[in-house]
Amino acid sequence: MPELPEVETIARGVHERVRGRRIVQVWFASHPQPFKTPAAHQARQLEGRPIVAVHRTGKHIVCELGAALGAPSGKQSGKNAGAQWIVHLGMTGRLLVTTPDAPVAPHTHARLGLSGGLELRFVDPRRFGRLDFRDLGRKAGFSAPGAEPLAIGSAEFAALFHGRRLSIKAALLNQSLLAGVGNIYADESLFRAGIRPHKSCGRLTRAELERLRVALNEVLQAAIRLGGSSVSDYVDAEGMRGFFQLEHCVYQRTGLPCRVCQTLVRRIVVTGRGTHYCPKCQR
């Protein structure tokens, strides 16, 4: 499932391959609509615009778009200002850069034909993903509600969790607190910080919170270096798998010996999510 490192990997790959190209043709599937704004409106707005840059915010991929080719100046047009195409991959979403003649995978919901003979495709079997279009002439650019885990400082991080009663695992998954952490990296960072997943936020010491911030930062950076974790069907923009799943200490290692102390990894359910931890290393 795509979390921060996977989304970062995809955004970088897409950026490398499509930056500077223009959207010349847009096809959206008609029946299933995993779209925040109506498909027809998105398709109409996307066509003719250049892709200026692609980057990540939280778990969202943001494609920065320029004005449409030949759009008349003046407020009426709507295509003369910059815009954003925002992609959320949900659980099983893929954003792929292909050649136009590449076989179209099942559950392909969007195809953007680009200048220079490439296509940007959104594929999502379970349709948990979301596509959104934002006209920057009408509203501000997209920003994730939560803080950026790779940039946040000690005091701000501690303040996010201070005085809360819910478990630290549930808090890590709350995107309006921290943007980009999902089930894999919540479990892995709690292991590296030596903290029990169901421990209440309010009971964490300042030292534990700082250990968690550093552990989260390290695990996310390491995962980005390895192209993310391919635990189900995650692949990057070129269809390549990541390798960080080989470095997992607890996630999906139920019943296997802890890499540090050999105690068997345990699985519990916290707020409805499968949660993995070492009962000896994590207190």
Place this chain on the structure above:
DNA sequence: CATTTCACCTGGTGGC
């Protein structure tokens, strides 16, 4: 307001 639960989806898996 804070927190928890549930529906949304489909593919893969295990039991019978």
Place this chain on the structure above:
DNA sequence: TGCCACCAGGTGAAAT
């Protein structure tokens, strides 16, 4: 072999 209940989990709406 086939069928089916069940699980995976990111998100947002509904419930508590």
